[in-house]
Amino acid sequence: MDGADLGERLRERDLSAAPAALNLLESITPADREQAAALLHEVSPAALGGEAQGHIVGVTGPPGAGKSTLLSALLHAWRSQRKTVAMLAVDPSSKRSGGSLLGDRARVEFDPADRGVLIRSTAAGERLGGLAPATRAAAQALAAAFDVVVIETVGVGQAETEVADVADTVVVVVQPGSGDVLQFLKSGIMETPDVLVVTKADLGQLALATRRDLSAALRSLGTREDGAQTRVLAVSSLSPPQGIEELVAALGEHRASLNLAGRRLRVRRAGALLDFVAEHGEGGLRAVDGRRAAERLLEAQPTDLDSQALMRALEQAMSADRPESPADLATNPSASPNPAASVNPIQSEEAE
């Protein structure tokens, strides 16, 4: 597959390039990873002349909170505004080391003839609720082509931290009466999301009470570090839907209020570091003199590089610090392990 060509097509908002691009980003063969790096370069801020226009929305929440139903309603609302939408559904039941089974794809309803929608299930990363490196790369690539890119994960407590590593806007979905979320918020286990959605507003009093409790808890936590306010909204996806338009508007407002370039830059640097650690482990970090030094090194790079290019910078530093490294690694950066795709558990298992 020609990565540069696929990247160029995504940049020109040719949505039909997306499935093949995702296949490539997931691949672990050295040749494919080479092509994947080329693809990502074509959709980097440098190639785009700025940040990708797509709005990356992370949606997370406990099982049974009504995410699929909510996403169906959101999808419908976005499509009626003629926005194109890609959804990456992260399967919580599987890890990269084994097979995965995504049983819920069909729960998000859409018209199969609608070319403006793409839904892709992806396996989780190594940690529970974690994102695989390929998912982060996919979100960044798709944001060049689609108006909205949703990353859906399941869980509470860590999941929203994971999606915060890649999303512009983090949405946490809870159902009425879910005390755990309240406890997580108060105890600080859960980072405060940008938007909190209470589903099943048709349940009436219970939904209202939950919304009230969450708002109170947020107020007691005081203002967030970034000074932004967390919006709390109640929605019902049952017909007639309630609150969906308000939610769409709130998401749009959050995105408009963002310092997008700043957030995306942080995301790319964090992603590069995560991918680097996933690939080379703590040993890799030590080779670049620790996390702080790695962060400083990333901060010194041009701001319009894609996260894979940033990771390559870390790898070059690692190779330079390791005199025993094969000489060709230092002289020929393209031969270094290409981080464009997911970590290869099979290779590492075989190596052990």
Place this chain on the structure above:
Amino acid sequence: MSDQHSPHLPERDRPWMMRTYAGHSTAKASNELYRGNLAKGQTGLSVAFDLPTQTGYDPDDELSRGEVGKVGVPVVHRGDMAALMDGIPLGEMNTSMTINATAAWLLALYIVAAEDQGVEQGHLQGTTQNDIIKEFLARGTYAFPPAPSMRLIADMIAYTVEHVPKWNPINICSYHLQEAGATPVQEIAYAMSNAIAVLDATRDRLGGPAPGSSDRVQALMGEVFGRISFFVNAGVRFIEEHAKLRAMGILWEELGRERYGLEDERRLRFRYGVQVNSLGLTEAQPENNVQRIVLEALAVTLGRDARARAIQLPAWNEALGLPRPWDQQWSLRIQQVLAYETDLLEYPDIFEGSKVMEGLVAELLEGARAEMAVVAEHGGAVDAVPYMKAALVDSHRKRIQRIESGEQVVVGQNRFTETEVSPLTADAEGGILVVDPAVEAEQIASLKRWRAERDQQAVEAALTELARVAASEESHENLMLPTIAAARAGATTGEWAKTLREVFGIYRAPTGVGEASAAPADEELSALREQVASLTGRLGRRPKILVGKPGLDGHSNGAEQIAVRARDAGMDVVYEGIRLTPAQIAASALQEGVHVIGLSILSGSHRELIPAVIGALRDAEVDVPVVLGGIIPEQDVAQLKQAGVAAVYTPKDFDITRIVHDIVEIVGERNGVPAPA
């Protein structure tokens, strides 16, 4: 009390009601079949509806393609029901309808057909299956989300108790749970939990907006309890199966007394009808199914204290395709030999005082009570659907593994497989019924005529009223009234269901596969895992399979087991569940970047649906192999392969690990990276 010491009954018992689950092609053809069956000595009717009728779609709906008239009769409007029951006196007949999501509608059509015959609804006798929880768990022909589905059921019960008092408004089905892999304990526990959910919902509904009318509710609940019957299964382990029925009788009475405060013995009696097991019927040496069916019939008749009220037996060739009238006659004759030739009906309960039977019953009761407690902890049967579904998928997986390993013997399939050529399957169609594909077009044409000739304004007004009542749950107006009015006005099955879908929303039941536990890795599975790992290296990413069911067939057990095993083997599996259009399958295959597609069809619609899926894939420019599993007659295989199907698996391919192994090889070859020799 003629002679206390005589082992005989003073008078031979009356036999149970004998039925045959039947219907296909058109109302007219099915009417002829019913009349023929009644002439042969059948004593009741059991109507099999086609899948569009069961799920609430008209024959011209995209989802109905290939399914019209296949597994049952299409009944689209009052004209069809009248034709189906033509010449059959509804005031005397006892009719069982296997209908669930759309039960209220089909009962309404039946009531209107009776009106046409001059029979008042108060005289109607029969049963509507009407058990939605098992549809979510096992059978898949649901139409609406759980809450409004339960409301429909409760309304129907409330209506029939008052206006159609001899009707059994619901048959709590444990039948399909066993078909989905339930153990006897699960079958008992989930059926009883299901009954509790229905009874509680009905009690709430009867309570109405004004509380304080508890005496009236209590009196009505007595009648409701007395009208609830069960529809059970019986497998070939017929001693244990008989014990299961005795255990259910004990639990049912206990439930009536303790939870609903009933005292009237008559109403506390556990009444059940039965269709014996289809899951255990084999495609290999299918004649062996006859003796399986006989033994299973014994399970539900042997002991007088737990004998079935009504029996229908499957045909010997169900794993091959649709049975012909002759095949069904054979099954009816089994019942007649049992009832009229043997001495079965001459004795009181032959297990009374049997320590073995008592011990078995006690064991099952203990297990069932514990499992019922778990369901209650999950918030009752409705909320526990995901839990129960996952438990069933798990049980089914274990059952298959026992058969694969040979621990559970299936004669002719995993042991004693040497066989002579069977003369039973020697004819051109392979010993099954093939529905004329022209039926679908005829039904669509007839539907168009119906729509053109009816009073359109009256239909629209009736549907508007139906929507209004559906949307005003608080008012406690009974949905049966506008439903009967719509039936009378000439509305269609699809229009009735669409009106309610617009108010109630659409729903997809949990698949249970995500939660299913991993199979213990035996030697074969370990070898398969290595094979998948090796292919992953050659492909560059994990082999990814899309598993789904096109059309309206909801029998998802096979698809679920393939999905779970493929995951256990290390593949990425996208499981799409049931009721997919060819376009949906193609879109998913494209977006998900799968390497192979596995489809499952048991309804006989593969001749239409498979070419449609392959066409949709071509349109979407998806070039991946398609494999097919299900009840696929041998003579269709060559044609399917010519249409582009890479492999076909039927019930005789019971080793799922081997099927997945095969699929992995197909993926390797198609991608130009076959396994090194």
